[in-house]
Amino acid sequence: MTLGLINANPVVHAKKERVARTEDLHGDDAVDPLEIYDILLSVDIRDPEHPYSLEQLSVLSEESITVDDKLGRILITFTPTVQHCSMATVIGLCLRVKLKHYFPPHYKVDIKVSPGSHANEESVNKQLNDKERVAAALENPNLRQLVDECLYSNEL
Amino acid sequence: MAVPSELTQRIESFVDASRSPTQQAASLDAITSLVKNDLLTIENLVREMEMYLTTTDTVIRARGTLLLAEVLTNLASKPLDNATIHSLIKFFSDRLADWRALRGALVGCLALLRRKTSAGTVIASDAKGVAESYLHNLQVQSLGQHDRKLCFELLECLFESYSNELASLGDVLIYGICEAVDGEKDPHCLMQAFHIIEVLVRLFPDPSGPLASYCADLSEFLGRYFPIHFTHPNGEEVDVKRDDLSRALMLAFSSTPLFEPFSVPLFLEKLSSSLPSAKVDSLKYLSYCTFKYGADRMAKHAKAIWSSLKNTISNSLLEPTKSFTSESLYGLGFQESEIATEALILLQAVFMQNNDLFLSLIVDDEDISTIFNTITSYLSYNDIPLQVKQRLHVVGRILYNATKTNFASCNRFLESFFPCLMAILELPERNSSGDFCINEEHISPKRLHFGAVYLCVELLSACRDLIMGSGDIAGNSVPAHEACCGMLQRYSVSLTNAFCSTLATGANEVSDYVDIYFRVKGLQILATFPEGFLPISETLFENILRTFMSIISMDFNQTLLWKLALKALVHIGTFVDGCNESEKAQSYTGIVVQSILSLVHSDDCTLPFALKLEAIFEIGASGSSHMLKIIQGLEETALANLSDVYIHGNTKSAEMATQLLECFSKKVFPWIHETGGLEEVLLRFAINVWNHVESWKACNVQVQGKGILDATMVAMKLAVGSCSEENQNTIIQKAYSILSSNTSLLLKESTSILTPIHLEGLQLTQQMDKFSCKDEWILLLFASVIVAGRPKMHIPNIKEILKLFVATFLKGYVPSAQALGSMINKLGPKATEAENSSDYALEEAMDMIFKTKISNSFDNGVLSQCDGTCNGSEMVLADLCLGFVDNRLLQVHAIVGLTWIGKGLLLRGHEKVKDVIMILLQCLLSDGSEGASELEQSLLENTREQDLDLSVINSAADAFHILMSDSDDCLNRKFHAIVRPLYKQRFFSIAMPILQSLIVKSDSSFSRCMLYRATAHVISDAPLIAVLSEAKKLTPILLEGLSVLSQDALDKEKLYDLLLVLSGILMDKNGQGAIIEHAHNVIKCLTELVAYPHKMLVRETAIQCLVAMSELPHTRIYPFRTQVLGAISKALDDSKRAVRQEAVRCRRAWSVL
Structure with missing residues (x-):
């Protein structure tokens, strides 16, 4: 079996320039897509196959995140780089673990691949949003290690 | 004979290679001192060492020679006779042939050659012998680094002292040196090699002499090192820097014009290399060598230099800067690298030298004429493509720098370029008779091509800088007949008109900001030409000023244009102020200063008031004469507005007056303070304010809001505070006379302090009897003068004034209390002799304040309820504080007053402050237990009364805050308070033990709560070091304080301050010990504060503290893990958002425990 890269030549996009948030000392800061986007990129989840960040590979964008602060719902739609990307579930898992650290338990996080972007779209979605399966995946020591590496690589 | 045997031992131990270096050094020292003290002669030493110096064992021979050489080095100042020196130098120069013992021979030669004349030196023929031996025997490049260095030192030494003998060696010497330096790589040795070549060249100045044939070799050797490029990483070569080497090489290159055929082409070649440092070096070397090689030799290269300069400058430009607002901006705002800067320096250098040659090169340059053709096709800055902009910038910079060099080039450039530019702009010239031949038609901005405007401005500014730089402006030494002068005169009128009319209102919408920038700059330059050079007519100058003023007053919504115009006006103002041109100064004052003042006066102008003030202050700052006029004008306006408010009841003016007075406090007074020597202005201000207040008849206008009075008080304080004692005395005399003659304040209370105390208990919240408006003003302004006075200021009739202040602060006038505190702080101790009867000493004042009975004006039966200690209707201040009169509001006022007095005492380090603390603490504890209790019981039905009760205790607790904190209002260095160093620490160490013991003793929860509150104030204002030293004891109190303060939303600022103290303790190594001891409570307190609803910073800091706590020893904090994680998840x-982010960090820190 060859262990070649699934997507050898990904299209790399430029990093977008950030607009600095204006500090507002009064009033509340509601959770917004930009905040989640910052969280997901702050620890720089890397595509496990390439040394580029998810932003550069255009896997995630600010527009692909929707938030309902009142109901506590977050929906993230990401786009794998190729149709048959086997890493889609790992990326999704990383995103889920990351957000779990950042939000209180009453937030419900949905993670999906964007429609039509993946060959096994349905099964990937199912795997990512099934509590039991996520828990089981995280009990797998190899998978756990992979996720931790993705999340904390630049903290070490 | 002990000496020889000891000597042999010493020699043996030095020569023996197996001994340690310290032993060898010791024996060397011993031998040296023997010779130095004449116990041993050199001859004897040599004789003794014979065997070591002549043996066939090379190691011993080398060591022996070295020993003799080192001894001689150490004996540099001991006189030796000629015969000895002669034989020694003979010996060493022979030894140069012995390569095995070379080190010793080199050191010996150096030691002898370096001797001072007083101690006997080597004669010339011997030195020549050394040189010959050196050239004959030494293969320098085959030696080690240290030996090479010694060899070069020897050469340098010979050059220094025996240059004539060396010169006689001729070809042999040059050849030998070429051979010696060839291939050198060590930085130290290279420094010397470069220097040797420099002095060698100087030795043979004759261009046809022996050097001529070696020039190619020498410059090839030097050229190999150019440009200096260090491959060593930084830090390895500590003592020789790249710059040092580069400079040494430059000096070597420039040492003779003979190098010119070889070096200049090399530099020009390296200029085109891609290495930036090579470019910079080439340019530097070229500039330096230009002077050294001389005009004739450089003329050959002029063309090549010009073309490579042009290329270098255009290739070295970086990104254009975005903003045109910064002052130090060149050309079109392209950032220039070091390369460009050096290139422009070189340009000026070559211009100085070969003026005509380069002039014609530039005038005939094709690139430049292309630019002149190109610019006609673009109208505005934005139309021009980036590439053309860049080229335009380059041309502008070159023209500017070249024009600036001297008058000849200035004339030539203006003659060749100016008419051409004017033709592009379609501006007519003034005919020879001096009449304006322009028809005053409106000049359309359509014709002002940006490129032409830009180049024109560059030429103008270069011309102006040249004139200003030539010094003597006033003496009219600049010849008015210079061609450039005539050229400018011919066009100045039409140019000015063109700029003015396009800048005038309405014409700007279409133009880009950069276009406007250069038009404004052009006008500014035209206006600031020295009169002797370019006599711009009066009307023209005024025209320029009017244009700018109309922009200032009308175009304020075009922010950038407005700012530019203001800046230009300031610039012109500075220029006018700096040179003595009375006519221009007059028109500036007339047009700019006066009209901007009238802008402030008038209401009909639409310009926002804040912008008015900004403009007026900036213009004032351009020159002190302008500022003085402006200050006077502002002062009149402010006071007129004040009177308008209080006499005519015009509330509209109140806001304006407030803003003006604030402008005085914030801008004018600091400016006066910086400028210095303008005290009479301050004096005048203060006196004028007093005069105005005096002139008010009875005014009973109710002005809402204290803003205006507060602003006046601040201004008064600052004005008085910056005055000298004399002027302060004048002011206080004036103030006192008004106080005593215009009000009834002093008369009424001349004998005893009458305090009306109402006992209609329930309605007394606000209803203290108020003074009339005028009286209030006079009282508070008087208090301000007292607050700002210097300690030596002479206050008339102190006794009465003290009484007045006591009486008024009891009515609730805090400034009175502050003034009283200031007086107490500044009064001198009792004078030994009463030289002046009105001098009042501190002790008397204290007695007066604390002992004088304060009579009550009530006369009903309530008195009997007072405590036995105060008899009848009179009681002292302390009693009032303690609430012996049943008037809570009065009690609060008394406490506030006492606090300020206490602060005055504390700052000067008076021990009486202890009594004040005790009184305050008694007030704190008076809850229900003190004398007035029964009285309260009877009246307590009303909740309002209860509130007041609480406010008494609160104000007593807050008094500790006032005592400890720095106040802006009074008692600070600005207002000349006497401040002893470390007073906060002292207060901390006095008050803390008392508070601590009281907390332990206290049994009611309410009073303990209040004590914690007071303690919290003391802790949070004390220096952290003081708190840290007692962290163990203080931590529990601090935690209690936190929980007390977190009850009330009003205390959020105090809570935050106190929390910062806790975090300070957490960060400190000793403090952590204390925290660990109370870990349980700290965690509990912090987890509560994580949810503190009133202040975000409190929550954030609390979480940060928790993060810090996760670093503490694992065993101590692990038990709290669940508790913390629970709190954090909320x-x-x-x-x-900031809190959430901290929370994530904290959760991570605790979850990995």
Whole structure:
């Protein structure tokens, strides 16, 4: 079996320039897509196959995140780089673990691949949003290690 | 004979290679001292060492020679006779042939050649012998680094002292040196090699002499090192820097014009290399060598230099800067690298030298004429493509720098380029008779091509800088007949008109900001030409000023244009102020200063008031004469507005007056302070304010809001505070006379302090009897003068004034209390002799304040309820504080007053402050237990009364805050308070033990709560070091304080301050010990504060503290893990983003424990 890269030549996009948030000392800061986007990129989840960040590979964008602060719902739609990307579930898992650290338990996080972007779209979605399966995946020591590496690589 | 045997031992131990270096050094020292003290002659030493110096064992021979050489080095100042020196130098120069013992021979030669004349030196023929031996025997490049260095030192030494003998060696010497330096790589040795070549060249100045044939070799050797490029990483070569080497090489290159055929082409070649440092070096070397090689030799290269300069400058430009607002901006705002800067320096250098040659090169340059053709096709800055902009910038910079060099080039450039530019702009010239031949038609901005405007401005500014730089402006030494002068005169009128009319209102919408920038700059330059050079007519100058003023007053919504115009006006103002041109100064004052003042006066102008003030202050700052006029004008306006408010009841003016007075406090007074020597202005201000207040008849206008009075008080304080004692005395005399003659304040209370105390208990919240408006003004302004006075200021009739202040602060006038505190702080101790009867000493004042009975004006039966200690209707201040009169509001006022007095005492380090603390503490504890209790019981039905009760105790607790904190209002260095160093520490160490023991003793929860509150104030204002030293004891109190303060939303600022103290303790190594001891309570307190609803910073800091706590020893904090994680998970849902982020960090820190 060859262990070649699934997507050898990904299209790399430029990093977008950030607009600095204006500090507002009064009033509340509601959770917004930009905040989640910052969280997901702050620890720089890397595509496990390439040394580029998810932003550069255009896997995630600010527009692909929707938030309902009142109901506590977050929906993230990401786009794998190729149709048959086997890493889609790992990326999704990383995103889920990351957000779990950042939000209180009453937030419900949905993670999906964007429609039509993946060959096994349905099964990937199912795997990512099934509590039991996520828990089981995280009990797998190899998978756990992979996720931790993705999340904390630049903290070490 | 002990000496020889000891000597042999010493020699043996030095020569023996197996001994340690310290032993060898010791024996060397011993031998040296023997010779130095004449116990041993050199001859004897040599004789003794014979065997070591002549043996066939090379190691011993080398060591022996070295020993003799080192001894001689150490004996540099001991006189030796000629015969000895002669034989020694003969010996060493022979030894140069012995390569095995070379080190010793080199050191010996150096030691002898370096001797001072007083101690006997080597004669010339011997030195020549050394040189010959050197050239004959030494293969320098085959030696080690240290030996090479010694060899070069020897050469340098010979050059220094025996240059004539060396010169006689001729070809042999040059050849030998070429051979010696060839291939050198060590930086130290290279420094010397470069220097040797420099002095060698100087030795043979004759261009046809022996050097001529070696020039190619020498410059080839030097050229190999150019440009200096260090491959060593930084830090390895500590003592020789790249710059040092580069400079040494430059000096070597420039040492003779003979190098010119070889070096200049090399530099020009390296200029085109891609290495930036090579470019910079080439340019530097070229500039330096230009002077050294001389005009004739450089003329050959002029063309090549010009073309490579042009290329270098255009290739070295970086990104254009975005903003045109910064002052130090060149050309079109392209950032220039070091390369460009050096290139422009070189340009000026070559211009100085070969003026005509380069002039014609530039005038005939094709690139430049192309630019002149190109610019006609673009109208505005934005139309021009980046590439053309860049080229335009380059041309502008070159023209500017070249024009600036001297008058000849200035004339030539203006003659060749100016008419051409004017033709592009379609501006007519003035005919020879001096009449304006322009028809005053409106000049359309359509014709002002940006490129032409830009180049024109560059030429103008270069011309102006040249004139200003030539010094003597006033003496009219600049010849008015210079061609450039005539050229400018011919066009100045039409140019000015063109700029003015396009800048005038309405014409700007279409133009880009950069276009406007250069038009404004052009006008500014035209206006600031020295009169002797370019006599711009009066009308023209005024025209320029009017244009700018109309922009200032009308175009304020075009922010950038407005700012530019203001800046230009300031610039012109500075220029006018700096040179003595009375006519221009007059028109500036007339047009700019006066009209901007009238702008402030008038209401009909639409310009926002804040902008008015900004403009007026900036213009004032351009020159002190302008500022003085402006200050006077502002002062009149402010006071007129004040009177308008209080006499005519015009509330509209109130806001304006307030803003003006604030402008005085914030801008004018600091400016006066910086400028210095303008005290009479301050004096005048203060006196004028007093005069105005005096002139008010009875005014009973109710002005809402204290803003205006507060602003006046601040201004008064600052004005008085910056005055000298004399002027302060004048002011206080004036103030006192008004106080005593215009009000009834002093008369009424001349004998005893009458305090009306109402006992209609329930309605007394606000209803103290008020003074009339005028009286209030006079009282508070008087208090301001007292607050700002210097300690030596002479206050008339102190006794009465003290009484007045006591009486008024009891009515609730805090400034009175502050003035009283200031007086107490500044009064001198009792004078030994009463030289002046009105001098009042501190002790008397204290007696007066604390002992004088304060009579009550009530006369009903309530008195009997007072405590036995105060008899009848009179009681002292302390009693009032303690609430012996049943008037809570009065009690609060008394406490506030006492606090300020206490602060005055504390700052000067008076021990009486202890009594004040005790009184305050008694007030704190008076809850229900003190004398007035029964009285309260009877009246307590009303809740309002209860509130007041609480406010008494609160104000007593807050008094500690006033005592400890720095106040802006009074008692600070600005207002000349006497401040002893470390007073906060002292207060901390006095008050803390008392508070601590009281807390332990206290049994009611309410009073303990109040004590914690007071303690919290003391802790949070004390220096952290003081708190840290007692962290163990203080931590529990601090925690209690936190929980007390977190009850009330009003205390959030105090809570935050106190929390910062806790975090300070957490960060400190000793403090952590204390925290660990109370870990349980700290965690509990912090987890509560994580949810503190009133202040985001409190929550954030609390979480940060928790993060810091996770670093503490694992065993101590692990038990709290669940508790903390529970609290933090709530914080994850915080409404503030910053808090959420901290919470995530904290959760991570604790979850990995």
